[in-house]
Amino acid sequence: xxxxxxxxxxxxxxxxxxxxxxxxxxxxxxxxxxxxxxxxxxxxxxxxxxxxxxxxxxxxxxxxxxxxxxxxxxxxxxxxxxxxxxxxxxxxxxxxxxxxxxxxxxxxxxxxxxxxxxxxxxxxxxxxxxxxxxxxxxxxxxxxxxxxxxxxxxxxxxxxxxxxxxxxxxxxxxxxxxxxxxxxxxxxxxxxxxxxxxxxxxxxxxxxxxxxxxxxxxxxxxxxxxxxxxxxxxxxxxxxxxxxxxxxxxxxxxxxxxxxxxxxxxxxxxxxxxxxxxxxxxxxxxxxxxxxxxxxxxxxxxxxxxxxxxxxxxxxxxxxxxxxxxxxxxxxxxxxxxxxxxxxxxxxxxxxxxxxxxxxxxxxxxxxxxxxxxxxxxxxxxxxxxxxxxxxxxxxxxxxxxxxxxxxxxxxxxxxxx
Amino acid sequence: xxxxxxxxxxxxxxxxxxxxxxxxxxxxxxxxxxxxxxxxxxxxxxxxxxxxxxxxxxxxxxxxxxxxxxxxxxxxxxxxxxxxxxxxxxxxxxxxxxxxxxxxxxxxxxxxxxxxxxxxxxxxxxxxxxxxxxxxxxxxxxxxxxxxxxxxxxxxxxxxxxxxxxxxxxxxxxxxxxxxxxxxxxxxxxxxxxxxxxxxxxxxxxxxxxxxxxxxxxxxxxxxxxxxxxxxxxxxxxxxxxxxxxxxxxxxxxxxxxxxxxxxxxxxxxxxxxxxxxxxxxxxxxxxxxxxxxx
Numbered sequence: 001x002x003x004x005x006x007x008x009x010x011x012x013x014x015x016x017x018x019x020x021x022x023x024x025x026x027x028x029x030x031x032x033x034x035x036x037x038x039x040x041x042x043x044x045x046x047x048x049x050x051x052x053x054x055x056x057x058x059x060x061x062x063x064x065x066x067x068x069x070x071x072x073x074x075x076x077x078x079x080x081x082x083x084x085x086x087x088x089x090x091x092x093x094x095x096x097x098x099x100x101x102x103x104x105x106x107x108x109x110x111x112x113x114x115x116x117x118x119x120x121x122x123x124x125x126x127x128x129x130x131x132x133x134x135x136x137x138x139x140x141x142x143x144x145x146x147x148x149x150x151x152x153x154x155x156x157x158x159x160x161x162x163x164x165x166x167x168x169x170x171x172x173x174x175x176x177x178x179x180x181x182x183x184x185x186x187x188x189x190x191x192x193x194x195x196x197x198x199x200x201x202x203x204x205x206x207x208x209x210x211x212x213x214x215x216x217x218x219x220x221x222x223x224x225x226x227x228x229x230x231x232x233x234x235x236x237x238x239x240x241x242x243x244x245x246x247x248x249x250x251x252x253x254x255x256x257x258x259x260x261x262x263x264x265x266x267x268x269x270x271x272x273x274x275x276x277x278x279x280x281x282x283x284x285x286x287x288x289x290x291x292x293x294x295x296x297x298x299x300x301x302x303x304x305x306x307x308x309x310x311x312x313x314x315x316x317x318x319x320x321x322x323x324x325x326x327x328x329x330x331x332x333x334x335x336x337x338x339x340x341x342x343x344x345x346x347x348x349x350x351x352x353x354x355x356x357x358x359x360x361x362x363x364x365x366x367x368x369x370x371x372x373x374x375x376x377x378x379x380x381x382x383x384x385x386x387x388x389x390x391x392x393x394x395x396x397x398x399x400x401x402x403x404x405x406x407x408x409x410x411x412x413x414x415x416x417x418x
Numbered sequence: 419x420x421x422x423x424x425x426x427x428x429x430x431x432x433x434x435x436x437x438x439x440x441x442x443x444x445x446x447x448x449x450x451x452x453x454x455x456x457x458x459x460x461x462x463x464x465x466x467x468x469x470x471x472x473x474x475x476x477x478x479x480x481x482x483x484x485x486x487x488x489x490x491x492x493x494x495x496x497x498x499x500x501x502x503x504x505x506x507x508x509x510x511x512x513x514x515x516x517x518x519x520x521x522x523x524x525x526x527x528x529x530x531x532x533x534x535x536x537x538x539x540x541x542x543x544x545x546x547x548x549x550x551x552x553x554x555x556x557x558x559x560x561x562x563x564x565x566x567x568x569x570x571x572x573x574x575x576x577x578x579x580x581x582x583x584x585x586x587x588x589x590x591x592x593x594x595x596x597x598x599x600x601x602x603x604x605x606x607x608x609x610x611x612x613x614x615x616x617x618x619x620x621x622x623x624x625x626x627x628x629x630x631x632x633x634x635x636x637x638x639x640x641x642x643x644x645x646x647x648x649x650x651x652x653x654x655x656x657x658x659x660x661x662x663x664x665x666x667x668x669x670x671x672x673x674x675x676x677x678x679x680x681x682x683x684x685x686x687x688x689x690x691x692x693x694x695x696x697x698x699x700x701x702x703x704x705x706x707x708x709x710x711x712x713x
Contacts, residue, residue: 072678076463094681098464185573185658242550244662245573259551384680391663398575398663 025056026082026322030312031067036341043337048328055321075100080315082322083329086133088124089379090386092313096127102314104323105131113327120373121347125311133313134330137344139267140307140366141192141376143290144359146283149177149261158262158290162200162229165293169238172261179238181260183251184397187390188378192264193233194393195377196292196306197226203300204372210414218411219404222299227396227403229295234397244398252276258283264292266307267345267363289359291366305370308379309345381414388413450694456687463683475688484676485689488660488667491579495586495647495668503587504643507594508636512624515599526599530592537589541656544585548572548657572658575665582657582666589653590646594639601635602628641704648697669693 028045032038038061045057060081062070067085074080080100086092095101108114108131114122118138125133145158153171172179184190198206202222209215240246240254252269254260256277263269274282294302312326328334332348339346340354345364352364367373378386392406401409457476460469479485514525532540547554550568559566571581605628613623629636651670654660660671667675669689677686 072463072681076683078464094462095464098462100464185662187661240551241568242570242573244575245570245578245658254551382681384682387675387680394661395663400575400663 021052021054023054023056024319024321025058026319026325027058027060027084027315028322028325029060029062029067029071029081029084031062031064031085033061033063036343040338040341044329044334047334048325051328052321052324055325057325080317082315082318083312083326084315086125086311086313087308087376087379088133088135088311088313089308089375090382091379092125092132093127094382095313096130096132100316101132102316102318102323103130103132104134104314104326105129107131107323107327108134113330116332116348117330118347118349118368120370121309124308124375125313133311134326135309135311135347136330136335136338137267137311138307138309138347138367139345139363140291140305140370140373141196141264141266142292142363142366143262144255144265144269144273145262145288145290146255146258146260147286147288148283149258150288152177158288159293161293162197162295166233166236169233169236173236173238178240178254178260179236179262180240181246181251181254181263182239182243183246183248184239184243184394185245185250186248187394188376189248189251189263189265190397191376191378191390191393192306194226194230194396195374195389196264197229197295198223199304199306199372199374200292200295200300200302201225201229201298203298203304204374205299207374216411218407218414220407223407223410224403227393227406230393231396231403244394248272249276253278256282258286267309267360268343270357270359271343287359289362301371303366303369304372304374305366306374306376307367308376309347311347382417384417385410385413453687453690453694456683457691459684460682461684462681464681471684475685476692479685479688479692484664484667485669485672487664488669488672491666491668492648492650494579495583495650496644498583498587499590499643499647500640503591504594504636504639506587507591507639508598508629508632510591511595511598511602512628515602526596530596532589532591533593533596535589537652538656540585540589541653545572545657548581573662575662578658578662578665582654585653585657586650590643594643597639597642598632598635601632604635605631637708641701644700644704645697648693648700 030037030041032041041059041061045059049055049057071081071084075095075098078100080095092101108122113134114131117135121135121138122131124135124138125131143158147156149172150156150158150168153168153175155168155171159165159168169179182189182193202220206215206220206222209220210217240250240260249272251263251265252272253276255263255269256273256275257279265272270282270287273287274280277283291302292306312329314323314326330348332351335346335348335351336354338344339351340356342355342357342360345360345367346352346355352361355361355364374380377389380386381389388410392401392409395401395409396403396406456467458470458472459467460471460475461467510525510529513519514522514529516522519525535543546552548571550556550570550573555569555571559569572578609631610623610627613627618626649670650668651674654666654668654671655674658666660667660675670693673686673689673693676682677689
């Protein structure tokens with residue numbers, strides 16, 4: 001009798017239990033230490049928890065450099081967070097190759113989630129054809145210039161060709177204006193110059209050759225000529241004093257204070273210029289944006305773009321709920337809300353309607369129109385190769401390596417780390 | 419009888435040495451052995467050790483121009499430490515170490531202050547001082563000659579190392595000065611007084627009485643200085659990561675940059691083993707030869 005009562009009790013309880021899914025906990029690491037990023041992520045987490053009361057999200061917020069240092073230790077201990085900031089490319093591939101990431105191809109490729117993303121952006125988070133993460137921000141590097149300073153030397157638009165850019169530099173110099181700010185001490189801001197020149201000169205084929213091992217790799221004349229053109233520019237002494245030791249915040253502050261006419265930077269540039277300027281306001285409506293000019297004789301198209309963005313990767317031990325959370329984070333509604341803050345260039349199709357800033361809309365245009373999209377070289381390759389790309393560009397600017405030596409050094413590093 | 423005493427002391431010995439021995443093994447011996455093992459592999463720090471390459475990492479390291487440059491920079495730092503830092507510390511110690519020197523305590527504290535600052539804070543502070551647009555040096559230059567160009571210090575690879583040396587000397591001379599003052603206080607004043615009564619000048623007293631009696635202390639100071647010079651990292655890293663173009667690279671910044679940051683733990687471990695070996699050999703040699711004579 002008692003047994004039957006128990007059985008009936010169980011039968012009654014079981015369907016009820018199913019309604020209350022088992023409790024799940026996962027970790028979520030992001031680098032949005034300041035608003036609006038910080039409150040955006042908080043709102044996403046709150047929204048998700050409301051829909052899924054059985055889930056607990058253990059959130060860790062770290063500043064960019066601290067995050068990099070901490071994750072590299074965690075990765076070496078074999079214990080990655082479940083959902084964490086990732087720039088895709090070479091470092092993510094290194095993690096994936098070591099079996100530290102969860103393959104989410106099943107959830108992404110060929111599904112509505114994958115289909116909701118703008119074309120081309122998924123590839124940045126793939127390794128060997130498998131998906132390991134998802135982007136929420138994908139922009140392009142472009143010129144950001146001070147309209148007032150350019151107007152002083154008679155330019156109302158930014159030069160559309162490289163020779164014209166050199167002319168602009170000479171005119172600015174003659175007028176006593178520092179033409180270009182660059183934080184070459186941090187190296188990566190300088191590597192933008194060399195990379196973009198190589199893309200304009202050699203286009204997609206030279207990068208495909210590097211990867212496939214065909215041709216001369218980085219010793220291709222296009223890479224060497226990119227270094228030569230950069231050297232020609234450097235010989236005009238266009239940069240602020242002490243640029244070889246300057247940091248990215250130095251560079252942003254220089255532009256934000258109106259002390260230099262232009263620089264080459266990604267989509268986050270205007271907000272950083274404000275943050276690092278003395279007034280904390282930057283140059284406001286004097287800010288102009290222009291794509292990288294075409295280079296005469298180059299094979300690359302003027303629409304080829306160079307850039308990168310942000311996303312999240314999934315750790316190897318992540319539960320399904322973590323993947324579902326990332327899906328929620330990168331849905332159209334949330335991506336649009338994030339884009340409305342002006343801090344990202346959204347990756348979800350149609351999410352860009354909330355992009356208000358005209359310059360940000362132009363960056364989005366560069367990404368959308370890109371026939372060939374190349375991720376930052378220092379992120380695209382594993383750290384041992386990306387680091388040498390950065391070193392070599394600095395060496396060209398310092399005059400310690402010739403353009404040919406610099407290209408050869410990168411190829412050597414590439415061969416050693418294949 | 420003697421044996422008995424020893425046997426009886428054994429539990430006490432184990433009790434006293436045991437904890438330190440276990441900690442030392444876990445925190446020093448084990449990591450050193452681990453690094454030695456890693457240095458024989460090609461390894462990015464993730465997953466199992468599979469790619470054994472023998473001593474290839476060491477060959478790569480010793481033939482690498484940047485590492486050779488880094489070693490040379492460490493040697494230069496040793497030379498500057500011994501040639502400028504220690505003499506400066508000694509000179510100041512002889513002046514303000516005298517109890518009759520006015521404001522002795524004030525000056526001792528004042529010169530010791532840089533040592534109290536953390537290395538990273540020191541680096542950041544001097545980065546501001548050297549800043550070509552907003553720095554103190556720039557302000558001084560502009561004050562003297564308003565039309566002078568911005569002084570480029572850290573951004574000029576020809577002098578980066580030397581301007582960082584200034585910071586290293588500034589930071590550590592106070593430490594050595596304090597050690598030497600402590601040593602001076604151990605020298606009985608009677609000896610100096612006796613020499614003075616015999617008609618020795620201040621210089622002669624220092625030359626023939628004080629400095630010879632300070633020898634042991636000086637040897638300790640020199641020892642710390644050399645070992646410290648091999649291990650310089652934080653100050654250099656905070657002032658531009660050993661760059662531009664490796665102009666201020668040291669062995670440890672090389673280890674961190676090329677080993678840890680670029681995920682080449684095998685090579686990084688080879689650097690660590692090399693530094694460890696250099697310091698160990700030097701320490702043993704120094705203690706055995708120079709410092710043993712005293713006993």
